[in-house]
Amino acid sequence: MNNLNKLKSELEKINSTVKLDEPLAKYTTWRIGGPADIFFQANTINELSSAVKTANELNIPYTILGWGSNVLISDKGIRGLVIKNASKEIEIKGKSETNLPSVKEIEARLNVVDKDKYYNFDDLDYDESNSPTIEVNVASGVYLPYLINITIDKGITGLQWFAGIPGTVGGAVYNNIHGGTRFFSEVVKSVYVLNEEGEFITLSKNELEFDYDYSIFHNNNDVILSVNLILREGDKNRARETSIAWATRKRLQPANSAGCCFQNIEKTVQSELKLESNSWGYIIDKILGLKGKQIGNAKISEKHAAFIETQPGASSDDVLGLFEIIYEESKKKLGITPRTEIFFLGFEESEVNKYSSTKHESTNL
Ligand SMILES: Cc1cc2nc3c(=O)[nH]c(=O)nc-3n(C[C@H](O)[C@H](O)[C@H](O)COP(=O)(O)OP(=O)(O)OC[C@H]3O[C@@H](n4cnc5c(N)ncnc54)[C@H](O)[C@@H]3O)c2cc1C
CATH class of the missing domain: 3.30.465.10 (Uridine Diphospho-n-acetylenolpyruvylglucosamine Reductase; domain 3)
Known part of the structure; x- marks a missing residue:
């Protein structure tokens, strides 16, 4: 028995939600994401910690998913175990x-x-x-x-x-x-x-x-x-x-999104660039003129330009394509690049490094 199958049979002792190659799109508000090698839903705190401990014992990487409203999951999915956290106490x-x-x-x-x-x-x-x-x-x-x-x-x-x-x-x-x-x-x-x-x-x-x-x-x-x-x-x-x-x-904000995608810029940067607002919604709309821009089934929202909305069938490549346009246009027109407010799951670091905000930096000039 390989390690994944061992993990499957151990997790089945905890509860019966275990699935192999489970598509993850339905667990995210963007409805984007390829399959998890192995998927498990934890319904209690104890189930959550037991699943993590079991994965650790078998040396299998794990990823915790909450409501999936702040993540972009790769079309290639996530290797190892994905735990949907539905603990309720x-x-x-x-x-x-x-x-x-x-x-x-x-x-x-x-x-x-x-x-x-x-x-x-x-x-x-x-x-x-x-x-x-x-x-x-x-x-x-x-x-x-x-x-x-x-x-x-x-x-x-x-x-x-x-x-x-x-x-x-x-x-x-x-x-x-x-x-x-x-x-x-x-x-x-x-x-x-x-x-x-x-x-x-x-x-x-x-x-x-x-x-x-x-x-x-x-x-x-x-x-x-x-x-x-x-x-x-x-x-x-x-x-x-x-x-x-x-x-x-x-409710004016689009629900088929991951919330606001970009952190507001520093006030000092705003005044240096003489911008009316420090919000990326304003910058993408008024300075970059990108509101409504669409790639595949993902679109820069007409309601708030720092949100990206998706339609069924959208891919992570569609969203990354929009990030790339915003990133490049902003660098060209303003000399700054946005920091994302979302987390990338299942990607190679090189695919998303430049958009990622996981490092805690206080300036992006
Ligand atoms: C329409 C809309 C409006 C929004 N409005 C706001 C807003 O006003 N303000 C705001 O701040 N955000 C907003 N968001 C963003 C998002 O809803 C929040 O950030 C939310 O708290 C994310 O929680 P989640 O459970 O969905 O996390 P996920 O998206 O599932 O996960 C986010 C990250 O947290 C990690 N994580 C989750 N749970 C755990 C855990 N138990 N242990 C360790 N790591 C964990 C995940 O691995 C991932 O890296 C909005 C999103 C949408 C779609």
């Missing part, structure tokens, strides 16, 4: 003495976001830092929109700013998602991980190096198993209204 631990700082910790980087252009949420923002805190432990596979709804149902607030973001809690921590002016790191107390050495450890928030579109998990192979959140016993009705209003505004 949620535990309300009760009142907490922990009061995470309410100040915007990432203020300096946040200033690079041009709030006057494209989606502005300032009118929906409010302060609830005087409300009592409550600790909630959530499995990394929990779908964030579901978590927002059920916590608000129970009178627990603090996640309403992230309504309309389609992803898991693990994905939210991995890239420190931002909703309007809020970052997910503002509600994270600690994260329970299975680290590269095979140990189960708890990392506190200050060990996670949170920044704009960044956490320490970009630079290691730790698997995020669960997250301890510090939320609020705030105004339930206001939180509900805010989450609905927020999600409604975000």
